[in-house]
Ligand SMILES: C[S@@+](CC[C@H](N)C(=O)[O-])C[C@H]1O[C@@H](n2cnc3c(N)ncnc32)[C@H](O)[C@@H]1O
């Protein structure tokens with residue numbers, strides 16, 4: 160792609176991990192509606208669970224996640240007690256007989272838990288939510304706080320996938336983002352995981368960070384490929400200092416410009432392709448025989464709050480402060496602030512802070528956006544047939560994509576859209592044409608590339 164196009168489409172658009180997107184959730188949907196929604200779930204519907212472990216030992220300056228920093232274990236132990244109470248409460252609200260198929264520990268840093276606490280949490284979940292025999296249990300690891308005992312505990316309680324935060328291997332970049340993580344620490348955790356039989360390993364990398372250069376990013380990719388993770392997530396750094404005050408510690412003068420960001424992405428993606436990784440959607444890469452790549456080939460790829468996934472469960476339960484859930488009836492988000500979260504659990508009701516009911520038009524647009532985000536293509540006629548809807552209603556949206564087509568970023572054929580390889584990193588801008596809630600300038604998101 161011509162680098163100037165990255166600048167031209169440098170619109171701030173959502174990442175479409177849901178539709179409608181989180182800024183449109185409202186306090187009108189609270190604990191009561193959520194409890195009703197859980198009660199109405201059909202008992203044979205597969206469940207997914209997301210647990211938010213809020214705490215980290217140190218603040219990485221780039222971080223846009225909902226985290227709290229602690230040097231002591233007491234706040235973590237206290238939080239965990241509430242999490243367990245929430246697990247018990249929510250399990251009591253879902254119909255008997257439901258089975259959990261995907262369980263994801265995110266954060267924050269799940270590896271901040273002691274191995275015993277992690278094991279006890281998995282056991283409690285297993286007891287209350289009944290894991291399916293082939294359930295995927297995934298855990299986000301910070302290699303800096305992962306020790307051998309933790310890895311052993313993970314393997315012993317049935318963890319099937321580990322996702323590791325790395326970001327960049329260059330010490331100068333690590334210094335600029337306050338995340339010192341020598342290569343050997345990461346490599347050691349890879350060895351431990353494999354020795355214990357946890358072979359499904361993902362790695363998170365970021366481009367667009369301060370002090371990053373094209374050759375530096377390529378070097379990081381080569382080191383990452385050398386460790387042979389099954390999947391690599393390559394995120395564009397989201398600089399949102401108006402939401403995350405600590406990001407002001409990152410010197411904007413050291414941040415690469417939009418065109419440089421684009422060159423970094425392009426060079427990294429090319430290198431990953433040469434190394435045999437298949438590009439998945441906007442920001443994931445997977446080995447060709449990985450489930451994610453197979454799901455892409457079979458048009459079964461999905462997108463949820465954790466990004467690209469093979470998870471097809473129509474009900475996702477979010478646990479912990481800021482945990483987001485998705486039910487057939489709509490979305491809900493827990494209180495992000497720990498004291499409010501605890502107040503709700505202490506009062507004996509779900510910690511729902513906001514949500515949104517999903518109507519027929521939302522479901523249709525969500526399906527269009529999901530196909531575009533996942534397949535880089537969508538057949539509007541085919542999706543409309545599934546929803547018994549008239550594709551003609553999207554004439555305006557199709558017309559709005561003309562400039563992107565003229566710039567070689569996508570192709571329109573009748574009611575079909577296909578992103579070109581150049582257009583892939585700008586797919587969010589194409590999805591935005593179908594977003595009924597997005598009004599120019601209403602909410603601020605991160606850059607499209
Ligand atoms: C919860 S962390 C992963 C687990 C663990 N806390 C760690 O950092 O190793 C989730 C991932 O989100 C990504 N991330 C966080 N803040 C980001 C930002 N501002 N822009 C892009 N990616 C970001 C990072 O790649 C990070 O590894």
Ligand code: SF4
Pocket residue numbers: 214215217218219222223224226266267268301324
């Ligand atoms: S990147 Fe991970 S370890 Fe760093 S502050 Fe964010 S959640 Fe914590």
